[in-house]
Amino acid sequence: MEIIEKIKTNKLVENQTEIQKICLDKLQSSPLPNPKSELWRLSDKSKFSTFLDYSVNEKDLKFDTPYPKNSQNTIRLIIGENCQIKLIEDNYSIQQLSEHELDKYIKDQISCFDQNENWSDLLNLSLSCKKNILGLKINGSKIPPIEIFSHASCNSLNAKTLVILLEKNCDIQLLQVNLGKDNSSLSQSTFFFLEENSTLTHGVVSYGKNGSNLLNSLNVIQQKNSKYNLGSLHFKFNYARFEINIKQSEGNAKTNIKGMQITKKDEQISTYTKINFNGPNGFLDQINKSLADDKSHAIFEGSIIVPKIAQKTDASQLSRNLLLSDLAQIDTKPQLEIIADDVKCKHGATISQLNEEELFYMRTRGITLAEASKLQLSSYFQEIISFIPVSKDRWDLLDKILNEN
């Protein structure tokens, strides 16, 4: 892996920024995550090495995938292309973070990084040049929905970073779309800071093409009385990891997560979530669905951490999985780490196949097996897709999932 050699010899990127220097410095001593650690042990080593095999590309080639038509009342930003934005209206404002603000926020984050848990972020911030980092601060209400795109380029490794600070009482809907290209790797790291009483309804849709790889890391800090809703969907990647790290910094916040990953052929897609309650009265409702077909492998590992300070936490985590083939594999591990004694926490996991009796019922009504399976799958997906905000209809997500191979 050329990239690892370059990290070791400090030749990964030229004209390093201070943040790149800090991250490269951290990576130099151990450039790869520990393959025996809980977060990496199931990761397919050969696929992971494919991710790292592409050379770093700071300049994006012209992106030729047509985006769905933009709605007039949606703000659309493409990281690395048109990141200049300054909107100051009567009831809201969206402005870019100054270089100083951005540096300070990222450095604060890095200071808390763990080599294994944040390896994806360390790599991302080592690679992301200034052009590919979008930092925004948003305040106000009645803000138009926002779409933010990150995309890879063929035969290269691209890194994109998004930092958003939501100021007090702010309420936004944001759809983040990560698009893979043929034989490409995309490293996407996202950092959200939700101030008191703010609400973020966030959608993440990541879909690739043949031989696409993705490391997608999402870090959220929630102050009290903030509300974070996440609907996510990852599909069609040779190798993808979605790492979610949420911290309710003072408790008294609400987090709702509905995520899904779909694997086919010999793909491997995994979701790792860590929800840390750092104060009382925190709330979490999480469901993660996996669907694995052919010879693919889907992984979910979720951890909920409830320290002594987090009394009256109410947390629920459910992993529901559908195996469509005898050769497909699903690993799921929802887990709780509870120190506080006055909490309501539950977790569970199910793995099943398409329901034969449901299929037979539909077939006795003249619906073919293929149509019946599609109907059943669409009902399985619907719960998640309906939770993804902003223009989900224009993205025809359900059609994409059901019809693409």
Next chain:
Amino acid sequence: MQSQMKESDPILEVKNLFASTNNLPILKGVSLAVYPGEIHAIMGRNGCGKSTLSKIIAGHPSYNITDGDIKFSGENINALEPEERSQAGIFLGFQYPIEIPGVSNLEFLRVSTNARRKFLNKEELDTFDFEELVKEKLELVKMDQAFLSRSVNQGFSGGEKKRNEILQMALLEPKIAILDETDSGLDIDALRIVASGIKKISNAQTGIILITHYQRLLDEIEPNYVHVMADGQIIKTGGSDLALELEKKGYEWTDNFVKET
């Protein structure tokens, strides 16, 4: 009684049918012929093979036909898929209608109806035309339009599920309907609504098989023939008076038949 001369050919003919699941024999030589306009009732203890017979006629993939034939309109349908049987005009009303969360009842009914209409070379209906049709059929089973916007059978009461089955029967206009314990779990009013719906849908060209334990459904819909099943076979066939006899005698005597055979 089945040997009487009939003017037309049977809609459904089951000939010496043997079937098993997981190598366990369930049906052990069932023969039955249903002619246009006829109503047959099949009665018997739990586990005697009544529901299995209905599922096998509908093409359930978990059962293997080891011997015998099922003929529908003169054609052997042993190898047909369940959807092909349905499209051709075989309807199975489920004892326990399946809930399908997330699939809207209206869309489910429309897709089903269009599959049957396509087979009949009738024009497929778009959502607007279908809504007109379904409103008319809802009247038959006294169902509210609100049922259409819900997921298939999800959150329906037992009676609502059974009425939804009869609604499907009305929309699909089958040549033969096999109704598996459609009366179970119904109160008297619901039973009357369901029975009245069945009577309105059936005509001189259709056949009906009612699988039931009780006389009360047969009070509403008088069968031409009553068959008693035990241990995977039809052991006795008679007229509607046989059902009354069963009501008095129970099924104990069928155990003796099983022991003797």
